[in-house]
Amino acid sequence: MTMKIIGTGSCLGDRLVTNQDLAQIVETSDEWISSRTGIKGRRLTTGPGTSEMAAEAARRACEDGGVRPEELDLILLATSTPENHFPNGACEVQAAIGAVNAAAFDISAACTGFVFAMQTAYSFIAAGIFQKILVIGADDLSKITDWTDRKTCILFGDGAGAVVVEKGEGDTFGQIMGSDGSRGHVLTCKARSGGNFLTGKGPEMGYIHMDGQEVFKFAVKKVPECVEQVLKRQQVQKEDIRYYILHQANERIIDAVAKRLKEPMEKFPMDIQDHGNTSAASIPILLDELNRHGRLASGDKLIMAGFGGGLTWGALLMEW
Ligand code: UT7
Numbered sequence: 001m002t003m004k005i006i007g008t009g010s011c012l013g014d015r016l017v018t019n020q021d022l023a024q025i026v027e028t029s030d031e032w033i034s035s036r037t038g039i040k041g042r043r044l045t046t047g048p049g050t051s052e053m054a055a056e057a058a059r060r061a062c063e064d065g066g067v068r069p070e071e072l073d074l075i076l077l078a079t080s081t082p083e084n085h086f087p088n089g090a091c092e093v094q095a096a097i098g099a100v101n102a103a104a105f106d107i108s109a110a111c112t113g114f115v116f117a118m119q120t121a122y123s124f125i126a127a128g129i130f131q132k133i134l135v136i137g138a139d140d141l142s143k144i145t146d147w148t149d150r151k152t153c154i155l156f157g158d159g160a161g162a163v164v165v166e167k168g169e170g171d172t173f174g175q176i177m178g179s180d181g182s183r184g185h186v187l188t189c190k191a192r193s194g195g196n197f198l199t200g201k202g203p204e205m206g207y208i209h210m211d212g213q214e215v216f217k218f219a220v221k222k223v224p225e226c227v228e229q230v231l232k233r234q235q236v237q238k239e240d241i242r243y244y245i246l247h248q249a250n251e252r253i254i255d256a257v258a259k260r261l262k263e264p265m266e267k268f269p270m271d272i273q274d275h276g277n278t279s280a281a282s283i284p285i286l287l288d289e290l291n292r293h294g295r296l297a298s299g300d301k302l303i304m305a306g307f308g309g310g311l312t313w314g315a316l317l318m319e320w
Contacts, residue, residue: 302318
């Protein structure tokens with residue numbers, strides 16, 4: 001059996017912030033940011049947070065797929081920036097769109113979150129537990145970004161992307177998931193201190209902290225590796241892949257992955273120049289843009305691959 005995407009949607013932060021805007025607040029330049037990352041601008045949210053953007057992307061995905069929210073059995077929201085510990089963001093989306101028959105929960109795997117959530121959706125469908133699932137990746141990393149740290153603040157954007165999936169014909173679906181908690185320290189964001197009345201410690205929020213070069217090296221090694229693994233497992237040749245839809249973290253990472261895979265850049269669509277790194281949202285936003293621009297045809301074989309905090313990584317192969 002396989003899983004099919006029947007609708008896509010996305011929603012971006014309401015404000016465009018250019019590299020020139022950032023050069024006003026930290027010591028940087030458009031030249032440095034665009035040559036090192038490929039990013040020219042990003043959309044940040046001044047109002048709607050993660051769940052509101054997620055709900056808007058979800059509405060658009062349901063509309064695109066001709067699905068009524070009441071038909072959904074499950075909502076999975078991949079995010080590292082939920083507004084609350086509870087209710088979870090997926091429940092907030094459920095309430096906002098009126099998906100009264102769905103169970104709803106969040107998945108936390110940083111920038112790999114959407115890939116993990118898709119694999120979770122597939123497992124529920126394959127087990128016959130749920131039929132129609134809404135899978136969302138949404139983050140407003142701007143709220144956990146240290147705007148005095150030029151090494152990280154130039155990278156991120158806010159947004160949400162969503163897909164509706166259901167059981168499909170054929171058997172083109174493959175997945176690889178991996179984690180290495182021992183290297184978690186290279187990309188962190190503290191959520192709370194864990195203090196209580198005995199320790200006398202209060203809650204302590206943190207900002208994103210990243211060893212950029214380590215993450216870079218990890219990504220250019222792991223992404224091609226897991227793509228090769230999923231191709232081998234499914235016995236699919238690279239020539240048969242229409243697009244590699246990679247997590248949009250840095251244009252140089254995508255270039256390096258393409259080189260390692262010995263695949264042409266035309267197979268690696270990108271929107272990082274306009275949106276920056278939107279974490280769990282980057283893959284479904286890009287997928288939605290490809291869909292809306294008519295660049296996907298029935299039967300196209302797609303690979304989606306992500307990497308990020310945890311450390312986590314994953315790839316999935318599916319047919320459009
Ligand atoms: O979603 C997953 C999360 N993150 C990632 O995927 C990020 C992966 N890493 C990267 O994309 C890159 O490592 C960065 C874009 C973050 C940094 O690029 P880099 O080529 O690795 O630069 P670097 O950290 O080696 O820094 C080179 C120089 C340093 O100056 P010195 O020590 O050579 O004098 C930095 O201080 O560039 C300096 N620098 C900047 N200069 C201007 C660092 N950030 C900036 C900046 N503007 N924004």
